Amino acid sequence: MSVRLKLTLSYAGFLMLAGTLVLAAMLVFYLYFLPAGWVDTTGNFWINRRLLLRSFAPFIAVVLAFLLVFGLLGGWLLAGRMLAPLACITDATRMAANGSLSQRIRLPGPRDEFRELADAFDTMLARLEAHVAEQRRFAANASHELRTPLAITQTLLDVARNDPHRDTSELLALLHAVNTRAINLTEALLLLSRADQRSFTREQLDLSLLAEEATETLLPLAEKRGLTLETSGDITPTIGSHALLLQLTTNLVHNAIVHNLPEAGTVWVTTSAHPQTAVLTVENTGEKLSPHLVSTLGEPFQRGTQRIRTDHAGVGLGLAIVKSITRAHAGTLTLTPRDTGGLRVTVQLPARS
Incomplete structure (x- = not known):
């Protein structure tokens, strides 16, 4: 069952229980606490009690039926109204799951539990959007920085292959410098990842x-x-x-x-x-x-x-x-x-x- 249906049945059940208790209290009051002359006018108290129950039963049935219909209808409407903010949060969650992190709930109304939940969700989306944007920029920059020494290395190797009689000392020095830079960049990226993951001993x-x-x-x-x-x-x-x-x-x-x-x-x-x-x-x-x-x-x-x-x-x-x-x-x-x-x-x- 959905949460709305559960709330509806809970509202209706509580209303039925409350109505039953009220009617039962009224019946007990009529049977046991009213003065004897109000109920027993013939001297046969037990017969009048049965007559009272017989005449009161249809009234109880009608009232309980009304309370059941009213409780179900009113509970359904109230549950829908109470759960409306959750529908907004659910829609925003679905959009975020599909990659749209710019969506915000911006729930209006008084600051209650749903408003605090919506504001916390908006804050989370804002931070997540900023983090994803930062990671995309970082990935693009890292790819560019790593591509540069690889491209230089490829160029130097092509030159050496096309000119086999060229002095290799200068080529080796350049390759060593480029390779050192690539190693330093990789180590820096690993260190940055380690710090971001907070996987260290304090x-x-x-x-x-x-x-x-x-x-x-x-x-x-x-x-x-x-x-x-x-x-x-x-x-x-x-x-x-x-x-x-x-x-x-x-x-x-x-x-x-x-x-x-x-x-x-x-x-x-x-x-x-x-x-x-x-x-x-x-x-x-x-x-x-x-x-x-x-x-x-x-x-x-x-x-x-x-x-x-x-x-x-x-x-x-x-x-x-x-x-x-x-x-x-x-x-x-x-x-x-x-x-x-x-x-x-x-x-x-x-x-x-």
């Missing part, structure tokens, strides 16, 4: 130690570029994956070094502990960035240098990985352009309790 960590480890690893790169790398901060306890949070910190420091001034630039790495959060901040000097450009840097394959590649430009997944790792640790990522040029990146993670 442990107690000190964010300041991770910052020191990342800066020490990248100090030679900063010195090679003539940059000053400064670190500061107190003990900053948090909880999460050591490998992922170290990757997050390394990506931020690496980006700050690569996307900096040509010379005499600076990178500041600071950590701070707060009652509810552990904060990592990475700032760098550099060219001035527009707020619109900064808002897109967390997307996959976006670069602050308009996709210009350098020797350490990476594959365009640095901040996307940072964003994914931060989200997997229930944190927040904030990108802010500096007034004097460069970028300020702030990562807030839950503090270790």
